[in-house]
Amino acid sequence: MDIVHAVARISTAVLVTVTAVAAMVVLPGVAGGQPGDRTEVPYISTAPLAAQVAGSVVSVAVPLPPEVAPHPPECDRLSYLRWRSVDGPAESSEADRIFVAQPGIFEGAGAFESVARNTVVAAAERGMHVEFWALDRRSNCLEDHAGTSAALVTGDLDTATDYYFHGKEIDGRRFEGYAAGSDIAWLAQVGLEQTLRDQYDLLRHEFPDQKVRKEKVVCGGHSMGGFITGYFAEWDFDGDPATTDDAGYNQCSGYFALDTVIRAGAPFPSSGVPSDLPEELAAPLEAFTGAISTASPVLALPAVINPETTNMLALTGLAARLDPDGVNDIVSRMPDNTNVNWTLRTLLAKDPAMFATGSPDVRSLNATNEAVLGAILDDNSQPLGFLQTSVGFLTGGPVQDKVFPLPSTPATLESGSFGDAPKASPAVYGDPQVVYRWLDYDEVGTEASLPEESRYTSRAGEVTSIDEIARNLSEPPLDFTEWYFPMRLPSDLAQSSAPSFAAHHLYRDGVARNPVLTVQASGGITLPSTTHPNAVSITLPGYNHIDVLTAAADQNDGRGEAVSQALAEFATP
Template identity: 80%
Template sequence: MPRGSKMTLAAVTVLAGAVVLLPSAGAQPAGRTELPYASTSPLADRVLGSVVSISAPLPPEVGPRPPECDRVSYLRWRSADGPAESVDADRVLVAQPGIFEGAGAFESVARNTVVAAAERGAHVEFWALDRRSNCLEDHTGVQAALATGNLDTATDYYFHGADIDGARFGGHASGADVAWLAHVGLEQTLRDQYDILRHEFPDQAVRKEKVLCGGHSMGGFITGYFAEWDFDGNPGTTDDAGYNQCSGYFALDTVIRAGSPAPVGASLPELPDELAASLAATTGSAAAVSPVLQLPAVINPETTNLLSLTGLAARLDPDGVNELVARMPVNSNVDWTLRTLLAKDYTMFATGEPDVRTLNATNEAVLGAILDDNSQPLGFLQASVGFLTGGPVQDKHFPVPGTQETLASGAFGDAPKASPAVYRPDVLYRWLDYDEVGTAASLPDEARYTNRASEVTSIGELARNLSEPPLDFTEWYFPMRLPSDLSQTSAPQRIHRDGVARNPVLTLQGSGGISLPPSGHPGDVPIVLPGYNHIDVLTAAADQNDGRAEPVSRALAEFATR
């Protein structure tokens, strides 16, 4: 396989004064393993995080794949003073990730929810499931850099052939190495969740009582199918029915319903015609030739790994200047990705002038410019993490005019877009955190684009979430079979069509999140979260600018403890 071992550090790695247990290189262990991991979160002493892995071999007809892909994994968060066994918890929330998303994306909302429930006198756990395709990822470089505190440890491993504990990064999987994923779609994804729940809660009555099922983004639609699925193929028996594995459902900027979510790029007609046609053709051709989504820019294994590395740079040295940008490979994939994300207008996108690599900015400012709702062009990748400071800004007009009056909500979000106005070595752009917006550190231009009420996620916490969890925030290999299967309405085991309606539902939607259809659930009254974007429902800080506790985790805790 053209890739390194997923985790090849020796059995114990020291990170920020804590111990992280990691499997050593070699054969995967049999049965169930649970390995704790360290976190620099302020809640780390109250909420314990671990990665759980369970043996679950795929059917032989799936074809050759690495041995670690015959396992299913999830991140588990629980109260430090709560029960060690999940069956003894009061409730367990089990979340399906969204598109291009891994289990690590739930780090903040999970910890905040566990703490909010504890304050209500309950011991609640939060599990975030990881897709099979993520077994192909190699996080060795990131995990090692967290241990050494040196970004070079990661970039030398991924970009320059350096070895870590005897392992070298072998490149990104493609061709025959990902062919088996053509057989891993909706049915296998649902089966994996069912098998995890049965393994951890062998008694169906206990599962039904204690488990809440839900997800973020595409995860809500997967959960809708899960509720309607018949896992033994016999409609006359219902203990195996999806709705009987959960006592309720939760939707994080999504809806719980079987069917297909709006695909990425669904609002392409809002783009200029020629760009919409080009992107649509690119997406279609990529889907036709590969079982994983690999677009020539922005969304492919190399660029999604770069996002994790961007978070790592901001986590290790927030005020360091352009540390990752200077180390990024010089190739067309990276260059066009940087232009797509950071170009201020079509001229800059087309010509590469000024060169985005020459922007003088701190590591935090680079991360913010990539993901903040005032600069990130794609709505499904936006969070409200603060604003640029240190230099002048101007309206951003790529890929659409960036003023609030002309922006269309949905594909591009509804926040006005800004871009650095100068690319000079004597001007250093820095980042205002979410709770620094509207303070003395602000610049006059800031008020044109944002305000304290619309900033909810800490840039430091986002950096930590992108780099610390052993299962990642952004997935490298998104399986194309999954969205294809989600669009079907005649799935043979989608038998219990009233499965969603059989349990209560909690729906939480960001005011600036993606456009969503109604769930159709008779009791569903979505709670709209002012200032929240699509990613914020997962990453928002525990303490908000209005002086209140974070509302998503508070609502989840209340829902779980009713």
């Protein structure tokens, strides 16, 4: 998948332009292995399937190696979200299958909320009890969700925005700002090897019997998570090729790829830098990328992609969750600073002139909270393919072609970076008589639609509910968006021959040793083809990159959600 390359390429272009112009429940830990101190906390959800699927956040003490730079004690724990049937076994080892998912770039465990619940139910309809686990990277231990969590209790958006923007306290706690400098320096030492070790240690702790892991665990992920899983399959965790119980491929019964492929190597093969290099080149490259990670441990651009903006997306989801029809609630509360202003222009400007001059002002648009969230993420307006969902369409006022950052020409829509859907933008700003609202995925093509809607989309091309994505962005205790994406991880993925990997990257046929399910969206971004000899490959019309995680259980064609159906079928003996 060309995601990281696309992020770098698009973000560079953006920067050039910007420069130019529930109560705690502690369950017994599973005996086995060094990690311990396990807690599991159920959480309340308003998801449609919440009555059938229980969700909880699990945390296990797994300290980082002593050589890792100073870090908060919270970062010596591994966490994941666990979903299971309410009438299924309480012990994971007694489930029929357990899907274990690695998140993609800028993605937290909460991003899997919909596909996880849908999969558990789809499997139950086949007579199976499966679990779905979404792993959270260690870097997410630096995030502060107190404002969002408190706002869900009070039902008041100001609870969150006052905390994050105005220094108000919640239970004696004050937001200390976004971590930087020495607070994030330790992440330069947390790359691919530590990420793989974390998954292995967690699986060993939860399933001490290797035979249970091999029989029941299905490893996979979304986006970049497919490439992490590819390395996991090929890894030797004790560095001794004479023993294979610790081999990555022996921790999984199969692999699943959600809009990605299961393959070790660079997520951006078109970068021109091969993953396998001779030692005389691999060593200096590893040293060079290590130096870059040390200088910039977290991917934080001046606008669009940084901790503040990823939190802004979660808060936008929170606003739509608390008051879908509220007008101008979240944008009017956003800080008036360079980062936020240029981010809003980049994501919502209708043409280059609006982006460059700020006229009309994005903040002058009269739109409901749902419409703002939809405009940011929908494939008919979001300019970046890797952030797109098929979540409905604008209504309430006239729309026009959106020509920033590029017009929707055939070449643009076929480029693999900007998605394959033509882009639309509100045509009226600053008029109190015109309030833009949002048509949900199942309202497109109905009497509520505007005539021009058919120029941009159809019912067949809408699969995700705006209500559901708003909830997913704000409700799960491990969030959808990742504030601190570690730079070390993508650079490591591109170096399969790095000298520091030599003792562990041993089983280059590890992926081929187990069955693979590859589910790809038809739109959004261009993906490489799987090289697995017997992969089951499915392409889903109407889906975009995020839709494979967020699509609604009930689709416009009257069928069940396709990704979860495929996963449940894959898990069936």
